[in-house]
Amino acid sequence: xxxxxxxxxxxxxxxxxxxxxxxxxxxxxxxxxxxxxxxxxxxxxxxxxxxxxxxxxxxxxxxxxxxxxxxxxxxxxxxxxxxxxxxxxxxxxxxxxxxxxxxxxxxxxxxxxxxxxxxxxxxxxxxxxxxxxxxxxxxxxxxxxxxxxxxxxxxxxxxxxxxxxxxxxxxxxxxxxxxxxxxxxxxxxxxxxxxxxxxxxxxxxxxxxxxxxxxxxxxxxxxxxxxxxxxxxxxxxxxxxxxxxxxxxxxxxxxxxxxxxxxxxxxxxxxxxxxxxxxxxxxxxxxxxxxxxxxxxxxxxxxxxxxxxxxxxxxxxxxxxxxxxxxxxxxxxxxxxxxxxxxxxxxxxxxxxxxxxxxxxxxxxxxxxxxxxxxxxxxxxxxxxxxxxxxxxxxxxxxxxxxxxxxxxxxxxxxxxxxxxxxxxxxxxxxxxxxxxxxxxxxxxxxxxxxxxxxxxxxxxxxxxxxxxxxxxxxxxxxxxxxxxxxxxxxxxxxxxxxxxxxxxxxxxxxxxxxxxxxxxxxxxxxxxxxxxxxxxxxxxxxxxxxxxxxxxxxxxxxxxxxxxxxxxxxxxxxxxxxxxxxxxxxxxxxxxxxxxxxxxxxx
Amino acid sequence: xxxxxxxxxxxxxxxxxxxxxxxxxxxxxxxxxxxxxxxxxxxxxxxxxxxxxxxxxxxxxxxxxxxxxxxxxxxxxxxxxxxxxxxxxxxxxxxxxxxxxxxxxxxxxxxxxxxxxxxxxxxxxxxxxxxxxxxxxxxxxxxxxxxxxxxxxxxxxxxxxxxxxxxxxxxxxxxxxxxxxxxxxxxxxxxxxxxxxxxxxxxxxxxxxxxxxxxxxxxxxxxxxxxxxxxxxxxxxxxxxxxxxx
Ligand SMILES: Cc1cc2nc3c(=O)[nH]c(=O)nc-3n(C[C@H](O)[C@H](O)[C@H](O)COP(=O)(O)OP(=O)(O)OC[C@H]3O[C@@H](n4cnc5c(N)ncnc54)[C@H](O)[C@@H]3O)c2cc1C
Numbered sequence: 017x018x019x020x021x022x023x024x025x026x027x028x029x030x031x032x033x034x035x036x037x038x039x040x041x042x043x044x045x046x047x048x049x050x051x052x053x054x055x056x057x058x059x060x061x062x063x064x065x066x067x068x069x070x071x072x073x074x075x076x077x078x079x080x081x082x083x084x085x086x087x088x089x090x091x092x093x094x095x096x097x098x099x100x101x102x103x104x105x106x107x108x109x110x111x112x113x114x115x116x117x118x119x120x121x122x123x124x125x126x127x128x129x130x131x132x133x134x135x136x137x138x139x140x141x142x143x144x145x146x147x148x149x150x151x152x153x154x155x156x157x158x159x160x161x162x163x164x165x166x167x168x169x170x171x172x173x174x175x176x177x178x179x180x181x182x183x184x185x186x187x188x189x190x191x192x193x194x195x196x197x198x199x200x201x202x203x204x205x206x207x208x209x210x211x212x213x214x215x216x217x218x219x220x221x222x223x224x225x226x227x228x229x230x231x232x233x234x235x236x237x238x239x240x241x242x243x244x245x246x247x248x249x250x251x252x253x254x255x256x257x258x259x260x261x262x263x264x265x266x267x268x269x270x271x272x273x274x275x276x277x278x279x280x281x282x283x284x285x286x287x288x289x290x291x292x293x294x295x296x297x298x299x300x301x302x303x304x305x306x307x308x309x310x311x312x313x314x315x316x317x318x319x320x321x322x323x324x325x326x327x328x329x330x331x332x333x334x335x336x337x338x339x340x341x342x343x344x345x346x347x348x349x350x351x352x353x354x355x356x357x358x359x360x361x362x363x364x365x366x367x368x369x370x371x372x373x374x375x376x377x378x379x380x381x382x383x384x385x386x387x388x389x390x391x392x393x394x395x396x397x398x399x400x401x402x403x404x405x406x407x408x409x410x411x412x413x414x415x416x417x418x419x420x421x422x423x424x425x426x427x428x429x430x431x432x433x434x435x436x437x438x439x440x441x442x443x444x445x446x447x448x449x450x451x452x453x454x455x456x457x458x459x460x461x462x463x464x465x466x467x468x469x470x471x472x473x474x475x476x477x478x479x480x481x482x483x484x485x486x487x488x489x490x491x492x493x494x495x496x497x498x499x500x501x502x503x504x505x506x507x508x509x510x511x512x513x514x515x516x517x518x519x520x521x522x523x524x525x526x527x528x529x530x531x532x533x534x535x536x537x538x539x540x541x542x543x544x545x546x547x548x549x550x551x552x553x554x555x556x557x558x559x560x561x562x563x564x565x566x567x568x569x570x571x572x573x574x575x576x577x578x579x580x581x582x583x584x585x586x587x588x589x590x591x592x593x594x595x596x597x598x599x600x601x602x603x604x605x606x607x608x609x610x611x612x613x614x615x616x617x618x619x620x
Numbered sequence: 621x622x623x624x625x626x627x628x629x630x631x632x633x634x635x636x637x638x639x640x641x642x643x644x645x646x647x648x649x650x651x652x653x654x655x656x657x658x659x660x661x662x663x664x665x666x667x668x669x670x671x672x673x674x675x676x677x678x679x680x681x682x683x684x685x686x687x688x689x690x691x692x693x694x695x696x697x698x699x700x701x702x703x704x705x706x707x708x709x710x711x712x713x714x715x716x717x718x719x720x721x722x723x724x725x726x727x728x729x730x731x732x733x734x735x736x737x738x739x740x741x742x743x744x745x746x747x748x749x750x751x752x753x754x755x756x757x758x759x760x761x762x763x764x765x766x767x768x769x770x771x772x773x774x775x776x777x778x779x780x781x782x783x784x785x786x787x788x789x790x791x792x793x794x795x796x797x798x799x800x801x802x803x804x805x806x807x808x809x810x811x812x813x814x815x816x817x818x819x820x821x822x823x824x825x826x827x828x829x830x831x832x833x834x835x836x837x838x839x840x841x842x843x844x845x846x847x848x849x850x851x852x853x854x855x856x857x858x859x860x861x862x863x864x865x866x
Contacts, residue, residue, distance in 0.1 A: 017848070048811055048814075052690055052693065053810050053811065053814065056690075056693070056694055056697060056805060056810050057807050057810055060804045060805050060806065060807075060810075063802070063804050064804055067802075100804075103806050104804065104806045104807065105806050105807030105808060109807045118807050118808060118811060120807065337845065339862065443848075443850070443851050443853065443854065572650075573650075574650060575650050
């Protein structure tokens with residue numbers, strides 16, 4: 017395992033210097049926070065990760081969660097994480113003071129979880145899902161439900177899950193069939209199966225509180241008839257003791273990665289004795305879930321960013337130690353009598369490492385900014401400002417979920433290549449990162465679904481206002497960058513790509529206007545890839561401009577090399593990644609229609 | 621039991637150490653500071669454990685400038701009840717010990733704990749000098765301490781083994797590894813820390829007797845490679861391919 021899995025300086029640089037997190041801390045709602053408190057919390061989480069998470073990372077892969085004698089067995093560190101993580105505030109801190117929390121900004125929590133994701137991505141989900149499930153109860157549940165369930169969830173004594181997926185209903189939740197039959201006492205009898213339920217059961221908590229999507233008998237078909245229920249594994253008796261609630265764990269899915277994070281198959285009401293309690297109003301379940309979805313999607317992007325960061329440092333350490341081959345002399349020859357050079361001196365290896373750096377820090381920048389928009393949307397009071405942050409958050413969320421997951425995979429793929437044959441071997445950690453990150457583009461809505469959301473809904477939202485607001489932000493950066501002669505060409509290149517985005521959308525929207533929505537949306541994933549690169553280029557230009565300013569004014573909180581490396585990586589991203597948008601645009605504007613099904617058999 | 625814990629700050633262990641041009645002081649550019657681990661992990665935590673078991677209070681004290689408040693607040697976040705900073709730009713160990721003694725004299729602490737050393741210069745001087753100024757017994761390198769009534773039983777690390785001693789309060793103790801286990805401050809503690817008293821007291825005049833004249837770094841070590849004990853194949857490969865020892 018590598019010595020380093022995260023760079024706290026880069027994290028703080030993005031938080032405070034690039035994305036102005038102190039503006040968030042200055043909001044009335046966060047009056048109890050300042051930079052010192054947030055930094056101290058991040059140090060605590062780093063210490064916790066160093067001591068408890070990172071040392072167990074490899075082991076969790078070797079000793080995967082499993083189903084034995086009707087029970088899910090997970091590594092014992094899960095207990096440590098629930099108890100000590102709960103105590104640190106990693107479940108409760110973002111809740112309001114009235115709800116037992118500490119009113120911490122989401123951005124601070126995102127930064128904290130990013131450290132844990134980088135240290136050991138198998139573990140944060142146990143805490144994060146408990147937080148998410150408690151949030152649904154707090155946000156939409158009755159006072160009684162809140163009082164009964166959330167205190168023990170916030171401490172980590174009980175866990176929480178999100179039960180959406182069923183064997184026949186994954187991307188399309190409108191097909192959910194789990195049923196809820198009203199009982200005389202106001203509760204519901206729940207019956208059905210849920211699959212792929214993360215953190216669904218284990219021995220290290222006394223209870224698991226499932227937030228289950230189900231249909232009340234007679235509810236309308238489709239998404240309009242889905243309600244949300246609290247369904248605990250164990251019911252709470254009047255004397256506060258717990259008794260089984262007919263929630264049976266039928267298995268644990270064995271996976272290629274994230275093996276220590278159990279993924280369960282749950283059966284509700286096999287004995288007809290599973291009680292659930294409605295959260296909020298009937299038939300509003302999916303709406304409630306979606307209101308919480310931005311946070312969950314930011315969390316997935318954050319995880320992708322964390323894993324590819326850790327992989328980058330592992331590759332970098334290896335490349336600095338591994339001697340192999342020799343550099344070419346000016347004459348194009350190699351002197352075999354010379355000592356071997358370290359592989360970090362080969363241009364192709366440097367390209368791969370720079371790609372890793374560019375993607376991992378670019379992803380972290382995106383995740384940080386999206387969290388900041390979420391905090392500002394929640395706390396600003398001016399309606400116009402609120403709308404601005406809402407639209408920016410909505411537009412960036414699918415990209416924030418997708419880019420770190422998709423390009424994170426590419427980044428780790430290159431990182432594995434840096435290790436050559438050892439990269440393929442189990443003793444080296446790169447192959448584990450490579451397997452672990454694979455799930456991030458699947459759960460919480462696949463890349464395909466995120467791309468439909470981006471092109472189908474977000475780009476067109478409020479007559480394109482979200483996109484216009486984002487373009488304005490980009491133009492601000494281009495203006496700032498243009499004050500430095502050596503950054504001008506990069507600002508101009510980004511401007512041209514913004515224009516190209518308009519061209520592409522102009523081309524695609526013809527189909528939407530003609531009512532040919534399938535054609536409009538058919539290459540949504542290519543558009544996601546295209547637009548993500550434009551967004552990440554913007555974020556790198558922000559970093560380069562800030563770094564340039566720090567160097568020129570000699571107002572430096574970090575070393576000179578730190579700032580120079582940011583500028584260099586921006587240039588790298590523009591040359592090696594932003595340039596690729598030209599061919600993606602060509603695909604998007606191509607007239608051939610090759611993927612929409614018609615009578616032709618193309619898989620013959 | 622009324623306990624005083626002396627805390628210093630030290631450069632983060634990952635800091636690349638450099639000195640100013642004439643070699644008389646550390647170059648502080650870009651250096652990040654932490655609370656000295658012997659103070660934080662062992663001295664403070666054992667003090668808190670004693671307080672939790674028998675009641676009383678834990679005060680932390682630092683001699684230094686305003687920037688040190690961040691380190692002090694970490695101590696409060698971990699659980700100290702209040703803090704004192706002697707406002708000063710610091711000085712030799714004797715200067716620091718004198719300042720702490722001046723404050724502690726009037727406060728009748730039962731136990732005064734320092735770390736066994738600060739990890740920047742590892743001189744282990746303040747505790748002993750402080751005990752002398754306070755006219756109290758001094759027990760160095762304590763790796764275990766139990767207190768019953770007014771008597772403490774303390775294990776000291778000595779060359780090749782352990783010595784167990786008994787001492788009555790009040791006394792000064794320097795904390796070594798083993799005395800307690802690190803406590804990581806949680807968010808609630810961090811928020812509460814801001815509301816706990818941090819009193820700033822002006823330093824008393826004291827002419828330093830020792831002045832640093834020159835610092836020099838040790839010669840650079842040749843690189844070592846650490847191989848995971850599980851990874852014998854890699855060790856064999858390195859011995860074979862790089863050390864050419866096989
Ligand atoms: C490890 C793991 C953990 C999980 N944790 C949870 C959890 O805690 N709770 C929970 O409820 N679920 C969980 N899931 C389920 C996860 O969210 C779903 O697997 C995911 O939403 C995809 O659904 P599916 O597997 O049914 O695939 P499908 O929906 O069958 O998708 C298959 C393919 O078809 C594409 N596709 C589907 N519909 C469309 C469309 N309309 N347009 C274009 N393309 C489409 C998809 O993009 C995908 O490429 C987890 C899954 C895994 C593997």
